[in-house]
Amino acid sequence: AMNHEEESRPLLAESHGQRPEADRSEQDAYLDKVKNGKLYLATFAAVLGPLSFGFVLGYSSPAIPELQRSTDQRLRLSAEEASWFGSVVTIGAGVGGLLGGWIVEKIGRKLSLMFCALPFIFGFTIIIAAQNHWMLYTGRVLTGLASGVTSLVVPLYISEMAHERVRGTMGSCVQLMVVTGIMGAYIAGLFLDWRWLAITCSIPPTLMLVFMCFMPETPRYLLSRGKRREAEEALRFLRGPSAPAEWECAKLEEASRDEEANFSLADLKDPGVYKPLGVGIMMMLLQQFTGINAIMFYAENIFEQAHFKNGNIATVVVAATQVVFTAVAAIIMDRAGRKVLLILSGVAMCVSEAVLGIYFKLFTMKQGNSSLVSTFMGAEGTVSEAPHPDLAWLALASMGIFIAGFALGWGPTPWLVMSEIFPTRVRGLGSAVCVLTNWTCAFIITKSFHNLIDLITSAGTFWMFSIFCALNVIFTIFFVPETKGKTLEEIQAHFKRTH
Template sequence: MDIQDEYRSLLEQENRELPESQDTYFSKVKNSKLYLATFVSVLGPLSFGFVLGYSSPAIPDLTTIDDPHLRLNDDQASWFGSIVTLGAMVGGLLAGWMVERIGRKLSLMFSSLPFVFGFTIIIAARSVWMLYLGRALTGFASGIASLVVPLYISEMAHERVRGTLGSCVQLMVVLGIMGVYLAGLFLDWRWLAICSSIPPTLLLVCMCFMPETPRFLLSRGKQREAEEVLRYLRGPDAPVEYECDRIKEAFDEECSSFQMSDLKEAHVYKPLAIGILLMIFQQMSGINTIMFYAENIFEQAHFKESDLASLIVGVIQVVFTAVAALIMDKAGRKILLIISGVAMAISTTAMGVYFYLVSTPEGGVHTDMSWLALASVAVFIAGFALGWGPVPWLIMSEIFPVKVRGVGSSLCVLTNWSLAFIVTKTFQDMMKSLTRAGTFWLFACMCILNVIFTMVFVPETKGKTLEQIEQTFRESSDQ
């Protein structure tokens, strides 16, 4: 075809797309099948959200249940909630190996099995250890899904919708959390586990009909299959040979597999450092502790129904994560991180002020200042959902070179889940040693560092192909 020859000629002459060729190409692209594949894949994060939210409505049931073999004390309830993060660490490590060996599609299908098995063990539990095992398995599956799904979407999507589709990962997580909170108003812990097993079951069935990513197929030398997948994802009229050649050229430049010696190369260690630090800053912003303390704050502000408090938190998360998804490819990743970090710094500072005033001996401050606590929680959750919730996962899936994509993503997921466990487990100790006000002021300092780090080190990836992002790091390394 003439238009394909034109594109190939442009590619050979410029080694990158000209704006005119991009507009011509995308005018022929149809995204319906891409949206379908994305929708199926984000059943993984939806399952992940159900796992994260399950402990909140289930623990009150399990701490008051008549069966002494299943009744949880305070320490057991704490482990029931947090053992998920330990399972996710192992899952994240394994997922980095899996995506390179068996591919993105099969890895995602595999993740659905421990989801289903874990909830099945919880449903059939006859002892506390069965509850622990079920939670650990669902955490293991969550660790795999949290790595594979962003990678799967980023390698399928083109640069004009990659931000929006990548943000759907976090959107489905918070939808899952809100969904399990809502279901928990009507269902006991066993029926809630049955309900939570539905999304991963659908994931396993539906992924059978979805394609492998074209980039993984090209990395295995399967160009014909990659072109067929691109034609499925971009529509029958799109000249996909143009995009396939562009991706293949990047693989030809970097055909070797990852070696430890590659960490000496700046275009490898720079994105790896950025990805890991993004995950550290995300967890050190205090999101898990804010979520942990939110119900207490709502109760202190005369919201006696803790279920209602959880639902309000869930709604705020969903709304602002959806806003982030809608504007991600227009506003850009970097500006959303900055706005998000500023909002979180202000809200955690205000939270510290609230706790400082509450701790003073003067009477009446607790009631008078309850509005400050409520506003701070709302602003923090909205700010996190707008940027630091979805963007680190999106950038993680975009910035790594081909040969370190699995290893780099695995290290990022391991870092995220490790910090989540550490911060959650040490939160009460921090509150005692630093006081409640000091703890939230520490989080405010971390949020300020988030903003500085973003402004100085985080690259803008909006509107760039994965190959262009990789080339940007190579060029900066050569300077």
């Protein structure tokens, strides 16, 4: 704890007199008395939502091949129907992101989380009972809707509960549980058929619904609704019996008094609103333009070129790599800081995608005029000569570095920063815009990927993504604030200061 204090002080000293030293030492003395056990418990209950979200994303990969081979004509999916089964989730998630921004302000963070467990459970129940294609699609849309709400509400819930010493680690657990859910669905899919897999996927949201019954609403939300006594009780639960919860409650109440209760369009002229909104939107856009979906699309083909014939095992290895490095990011987030991880992540992805572009260029030259699209998309007329093994390992190494780099920074951090930078009155709306941006960009990249390959070749496509990763680094250096060790109020004050 002392090491962390020493790390925090110089950072906070940069806030141009924002916080007096006496106040800082008072805050440190308070945090020294805090016990985090119940906070970890509340975080665990909340991140069962992202775990459910991960199972939704991972479900289609093992389920689609089975449904395409189904002996039941009513359930058998054609290639086009399978594409819709996989992608219709993004439509539900986009709607869920907008819906989440509204309900999180109307009924609060806790009830929103309990609410979004229901479409998860109903969606998987419809898939389990499916008798035709429309039941499969309906189930996927419902689970997508729940995923959209979850991706907005859980980061807010955690950031408003956690204190500055552990907020980075707790917030990074959101992405960690998403990738854990994806890996869980892949592994379960090796052993279970699609109906039993759907039953397995419905367990995490059911547990979340039960556990969240016993967790508190966030103190900041309660104070914004004038419920001081309940806010104090929530803080006592989250900070343990030794910490004087009344002191923190008074500080939060003082901060909430400085804000208008309701958002109006005139607030968009406030740098404390439009600056974080710009940072949040750009981070979500740049996250998707790293080309993560393109890499995941090519993963199985790259493994095959490197002579790993079992595609199912390959996808589990990719998912496991994401889990390991997202866990590393969660552990070091509150020590290294957000900016350092974002910059390292951006550099690693930029270099690895540039090398991957070189691999595809060399591969195309080796194959002469044969179309790389037909080679990698599994079309007829695949090449007779395999590329040199050295080239295949180059692709494999590049892909591994890219996935590790993404998981270390640009995977978890945009979601964490989104939950930290908005003032309370616009937190729901700002987060909704960021979530919608993320899902829209994911949809655009996924749908336009084949067209990009036709237009500028595979090598050109990955070089384009590499340039975007370089832009990520530049954007991080100049525009993303370091939020490590700062209270939410200090982060918001950073944006209000004129340059």
